[in-house]
Every structure is written in C-alpha cells, then in structure tokens.
Amino acid sequence: xxxxxxxxxxxxxxxxxxxxxxxxxxxxxxxxxxxxxxxxxxxxxxxxxxxxxxxxxxxxxxxxxxxxxxxxxxxxxxxxxxxxxxxxxxxxxxxxxxxxxxxxx
Numbered sequence: 001x002x003x004x005x006x007x008x009x010x011x012x013x014x015x016x017x018x019x020x021x022x023x024x025x026x027x028x029x030x031x032x033x034x035x036x037x038x039x040x041x042x043x044x045x046x047x048x049x050x051x052x053x054x055x056x057x058x059x060x061x062x063x064x065x066x067x068x069x070x071x072x073x074x075x076x077x078x079x080x081x082x083x084x085x086x087x088x089x090x091x092x093x094x095x096x097x098x099x100x101x102x103x104x105x
Contacts, residue, residue: 013081021049028064028079031105035065044069051076053094061090063102076102 013025023029038044048066053076055061067075080087083104091102 025079025081027081027105031065031077031079035067042070053098055090055093055097059090059093061094074100076100077105078102079105 013027016023016026016029018029018032021032023032032049035044035047039046045068047068049064051063051066053061053063063076063078065075065077065079067077069075078087078091095101
C-alpha cells in the first residue's frame with residue numbers, strides 16, 4: 001500500500017472545505033464567504049447552494065447559488081473558471097424557458 005496521489009481536476013480547480021461544506025473550486029468557496037459577509041451586512045437575506053433547475057428531456061442544470069436580496073430581488077449565480085460548451089448550452093436553455101438570467105462570477 002502506498003500513498004495515493006491527490007486527484008487532479010482536469011481544469012485545475014482545487015476543491016476546498018469551508019464551514020463543513022465542500023466546494024469543487026476555491027473560487028466557489030470564496031464566493032460563499034463573500035455571500036456570508038453580505039448576509040451579515042444586510043444586503044442578502046439568505047442564500048441556497050447547489051440549486052437544481054429542471055430542463056426539457058430530463059436534463060438538469062445546477063446553479064452554484066440562489067441569492068435572496070433585501071431589496072426583493074433574486075439572483076441565480078454560477079461561479080465559473082472555464083465556460084464549457086455544455087454549460088453554455090444549458091444556460092441558454094434555462095434562460096429561454098424561465099424568466100431569469102444566470103449571473104456568472
């Protein structure tokens with residue numbers, strides 16, 4: 001038995017753990033921390049992580065965060081390092097079906 005080398009993400013994303021939550025990238029983890037500060041400051045009421053959106057043909061897209069702001073607005077946010085073709089296609093499909101846009105951070 002030897003020591004296993006760490007699994008590397010093919011797009012060099014580094015998984016991270018914050019507050020007991022696991023995030024697939026440090027960028028997503030940093031945005032989570034930013035949202036916590038916005039909640040504390042009173043700009044965001046609350047937020048949800050990893051929210052699924054159902055699409056036609058039994059397809060699903062998961063947005064990283066769903067934010068509920070104190071001004072009554074709701075924001076769907078995805079943190080992206082690399083925009084893959086599958087993401088772009090799903091994002092277009094979501095925005096053509098539902099009355100909201102997905103923000104990229």
